[in-house]
Amino acid sequence: GAGVSQSPRYKVAKRGQDVALRCDPISGHVSLFWYQQALGQGPEFLTYFQNEAQLDKSGLPSDRFFAERPEGSVSTLKIQRTQQEDSAVYLCASSLQDRGNSPLHFGNGTRLTVT
Amino acid sequence: QQPVQSPQAVILREGEDAVINCSSSKALYSVHWYRQKHGEAPVFLMILLKGGEQKGHEKISASFNEKKQQSSLYLTASQLSYSGTYFCGPIFLTTDSWGKLQFGAGTQVVVTP
Numbered sequence: 001g002a003g004v005s006q007s008p009r010y011k012v013a014k015r016g017q018d019v020a021l022r023c024d025p026i027s028g029h030v031s032l033f034w035y036q037q038a039l040g041q042g043p044e045f046l047t048y049f050q051n052e053a054q055l056d057k058s059g060l061p062s063d064r065f066f067a068e069r070p071e072g073s074v075s076t077l078k079i080q081r082t083q084q085e086d087s088a089v090y091l092c093a094s095s096l097q098d099r100g101n102s103p104l105h106f107g108n109g110t111r112l113t114v115t
Numbered sequence: 116q117q118p119v120q121s122p123q124a125v126i127l128r129e130g131e132d133a134v135i136n137c138s139s140s141k142a143l144y145s146v147h148w149y150r151q152k153h154g155e156a157p158v159f160l161m162i163l164l165k166g167g168e169q170k171g172h173e174k175i176s177a178s179f180n181e182k183k184q185q186s187s188l189y190l191t192a193s194q195l196s197y198s199g200t201y202f203c204g205p206i207f208l209t210t211d212s213w214g215k216l217q218f219g220a221g222t223q224v225v226v227t228p
Binding site for chain 2: 033035041042043044045048056058059091093100101102103104105106107108109
């Protein structure tokens with residue numbers, strides 16, 4: 001079956017612009033995660049959904065970052081007034097269950113470059 | 116709360132063995148291991164759920180020591196395909212969010228012919 005799909009694959013934004021990154025998880029997966037990965041670093045946790053409920057958003061770096069998953073399926077990560085330090089790969093992952101014993105399936109990410 | 120991985124990098128010749136360690140300062144419920152190749156998404160390798168339990172993926176195995184709050188990944192008879200960056204992700208025993216999987220900084224593995 002289809003894996004986790006993210007779009008766009010690449011996004012270039014001018015500083016100050018708003019961007020929206022989309023994630024289509026594997027069908028039926030309860031949990032959805034967003035991570036930010038800077039070059040040469042490990043993925044940094046941003047936020048986590050269980051169905052439509054955002055259970056943890058402690059990793060969002062500022063109030064310019066906002067994520068939603070209104071129907072418990074597709075999720076959107078929005079970044080307002082982008083800054084150069086927002087440049088990174090944004091990874092989305094989904095998991096069948098809502099516990100720590102279920103593997104994460106990652107999408108290929110969206111590479112955001114803020115100029 | 117980010118786990119500590121060691122070493123940061125390792126270079127192997129094909130057929131050699133290596134160990135990657137992942138340590139946590141908090142009690143662990145489980146540990147995830149993933150491998151990421153350059154320009155690709157992380158790929159799931161295995162989850163360790165019980166203390167001392169070993170799991171395997173190809174010739175890659177891992178152990179989980181609850182008492183020491185650490186996990187180790189063993190690359191045995193390494194192959195060229197093992198090259199990549201390995202990340203551990205612990206799930207803590209006491210957490211306000213089961214889903215908050217924090218990854219370590221990663222261990223870069225290079226296997227040469």
